[in-house]
Amino acid sequence: MTTLATIADDTLTVSAGAFAVVITAKSIENNFDAVTHFPERRARLSLADLCNSLNYFGGRLDKLAAEGGAVDVATEAARFAERHIALHRRAWAMEARCMSWFIVGPANFPTARNQKRQGSRDKAYDAIRAHSEAALKTIERTAWPHGAPGDAIRANHPDAISLIRAKIEQHRAVHAQMKTANAVLRETKGQELGARITAMAGATGFKRETCERIVNPPQSWMGQGFGSHALSGQLAEIKRLEGRLATLEANAARGTVETQHNTTVGALTVRENPDAARVQLIFPGKPDEATRSLLKSHGFRWAPSEGAWQRHLNNAGRYAVSRVLSALQTDNEAA
Structure with missing residues (x-):
């Protein structure tokens, strides 16, 4: 198993591909001085949470690699660890700006300012969780760009x-x-x-245990x-798949088709891309906010890798x- 992080003597040691760092509980303890009577305990728990997150991600990388997924374990581990630790450091710094009146005392306590700082801290921790979720989805897509074994067959699968x-x-x-x-x-x-x-097994090819359940439920x-x-x-599923097959075969027969259109936001290219199984809209530059809202309302999403707004073909x-x-x-539409 790929172990990205270990903890010993209140010290977190991270080694993830080309990225390595050591963080001691003592070095982050001061971030919690104003929010708890036991900052040293909070520091140890924070390092433990970080360690668990890193190793969980490492375990997911191992699983994908073992299943035959196209994933560079060392590179992905380093990318995740560096960003994840940076987000934790930011959250800890936000924590240092907060305080509890149980610790600092209620006299002249800056309630409004503290609430604003707590909101910023909470967003920082939300960013950590969002990064974990996004990174896991990203490595899944990287490992299985056309879907994992057992998943539904994607139209863009070669x-x-x-x-x-x-x-x-x-x-x-x-x-x-x-x-x-x-x-x-x-x-x-x-x-x-x-x-x-016996007759059931001979006629159908089912296992005997299956035949027994059929004959004697x-x-x-x-x-x-x-x-x-x-x-x-079964017939309905066959019909559905036949419909998908007919669509894919028709798209493949047509090949890539491009048309040009004059629009209020400039020349727009519409491309039917059967290899990606997407219909793509390519603008001369970044569309304005109103146009982006229009695209999203009609199911188009921006694909940086394609440089286009696209949806299923x-x-x-x-x-x-x-x-x-x-x-x-516009009044002058080009064919």
């Missing part, structure tokens, strides 16, 4: 079409097995339980075999483009 075809065939096979199982139940009605289970209310809802559910995405163009249209 093998999306073949994977969806395989998924359709898998559901068709399951549906056929379910129908075969129901047929065996009808054909073997009245026979001895063991014979029915553990609960009477479950009923034998597969109900119409289960069969129709499908009929809904194309319709959203038409709505944005309509809102930004």
